[in-house]
Amino acid sequence: KAGVTQTPRYLIKTRGQQVTLSCSPISGHRSVSWYQQTPGQGLQFLFEYFSETQRNKGNFPGRFSGRQFSNSRSEMNVSTLELGDSALYLCASSLANKGEAFFGQGTRLTVV
Amino acid sequence: AQTVTQSQPEMSVQEAETVTLSCTYDTSESDYYLFWYKQPPSRQMILVIRQEAYKQQNATENRFSVNFQKAAKSFSLKISDSQLGDAAMYFCAYKETSGSRLTFGEGTQLTVNP
Numbered sequence: 001k002a003g004v005t006q007t008p009r010y011l012i013k014t015r016g017q018q019v020t021l022s023c024s025p026i027s028g029h030r031s032v033s034w035y036q037q038t039p040g041q042g043l044q045f046l047f048e049y050f051s052e053t054q055r056n057k058g059n060f061p062g063r064f065s066g067r068q069f070s071n072s073r074s075e076m077n078v079s080t081l082e083l084g085d086s087a088l089y090l091c092a093s094s095l096a097n098k099g100e101a102f103f104g105q106g107t108r109l110t111v112v
Numbered sequence: 113a114q115t116v117t118q119s120q121p122e123m124s125v126q127e128a129e130t131v132t133l134s135c136t137y138d139t140s141e142s143d144y145y146l147f148w149y150k151q152p153p154s155r156q157m158i159l160v161i162r163q164e165a166y167k168q169q170n171a172t173e174n175r176f177s178v179n180f181q182k183a184a185k186s187f188s189l190k191i192s193d194s195q196l197g198d199a200a201m202y203f204c205a206y207k208e209t210s211g212s213r214l215t216f217g218e219g220t221q222l223t224v225n226p
Contacts, residue, residue, distance in 0.1 A: 031212040043203065043216040056213050088155060094212045100147060101212055103157035 002027065004093050006104035013111050018079040021107045025072050025093030031055075032074040033101060034066060037088040046089075049074050078109075086111045114139045116206050118217035125194045126225050132179075133189045133220045135204030141165075145207040146180065147214070148189045152200040160202070163187065191222075199224045 005024040013019050025032050033056075034046040045058040049068035066076040072093075078085055088108050092101035116137045125131035137146070148160040163171045163180050171178050175195075179188045191198055204217040 033212050033214070035214075035216075042218050043214075045213050045215070048212050050212070056211055058213075090157060092157075092212070092214070100145075100159050100162050101207075101214060102159065103149075105154070105156050108155075 004091055004102055004104035006089075006091050006107050008107060009105065011107060011109045013081050013109065015081055015083060015111055017081050018077060019081060019109060020075055020077045021089055021091075021109070023074045023076075023091030023093075023104060025074070025091075026102055029093035029095055029102075030072050031094045032068055032072065033092045033094075034074070034076050035090040035092065036060075037090060037106075038086075043090070046076065081111045083111050085109065114141075114206050114208075114215050116204050116215050116217040118202075118204055118220050120220045121218070122221045122223070124223040124225060125191070127194055127196060129194055130190060130192045131194055131222065133191075133202050133204075133222070135187045135189070135217055137185050137187065137204070137206050137215075137217075139185070139206065141208060143209050145209070146178075146187045147205040147207070148176070148178070148187075149203045149205060149216075150198075150200045151203065151219075157203075161189065194224050196224050196226060198222060 031050045033048040048056040052068045063079045068074045088106045090106045091104045094101040144165045146163045150158045175192045201219045205214045
C-alpha cells in the first residue's frame with residue numbers, strides 16, 4: 001500500500017509569490033491534515049479536510065488556504081509569500097476519526 | 113485548548129541501555145488519543161506508539177512502551193535496548209476522538225551513543 005505522497009519535495013520561491021503544495025493520502029483515507037514545522041514554532045496545525053470539507057482550521061492568516069478533491073487528494077496554497085513562511089510543510093492522512101495519522105515526507109519551502 | 117509539554121529538549125543514552133522521554137498534556141476531555149512520533153534526519157514523521165485514553169493498559173510495541181498516567185496527565189515513552197537507529201527527534205502528540213487534528217509537544221532530541 002502506497003504511503004502519503006507530497007509534491008514537490010523542495011521549493012524555492014521569492015517574496016510576494018504564491019505557491020501550491022500537493023498531498024495524495026493513503027488509499028481509502030478520507031481525512032487530510034496539514035502542518036507547518038519551523039525551528040522556532042515547532043509543529044503547528046494548519047487545517048484539516050474530510051470529504052472535501054474543511055473541518056478544522058489552525059491560527060494562520062488567510063494567505064494560507066487549502067482544498068480537497070473528490071479523490072481525497074489535497075492541496076494547500078500560500079499567497080503573497082513572506083520570509084517567515086519558510087518551513088517544512090507536512091501532510092498527514094488518516095481513516096476519518098480513527099486513531100493515528102500517517103505523514104508524508106514533507107515539502108521544504110524556502111522563501112527568498 | 114489542549115496543550116502538550118515535553119520538558120526535555122535533549123536526551124542521550126548509551127547503546128543497549130534504556131531511556132525514558134517525558135510528556136505531559138492538558139485537556140478537559142475524558143476520552144482521547146495520545147501518540148509518540150519519531151522524526152529522524154530524513155524529516156519523515158514515523159508513528160512509534162499510540163494509546164487510547166479509555167484503555168488502562170499501557171501500550172507496547174516491541175522495544176517501545178509507554179507509561180500512561182491519566183489522572184496525572186502524563187504519557188512517557190520508554191525505549192529499551194536502545195539502538196543507533198533510534199536517534200531522532202521524538203514528538204508527543206494529543207488527538208481528540210473527533211477529527212484528525214494533532215497537538216504536538218516541542219520535541220525531545222534523542223542521541224544514542226555507541
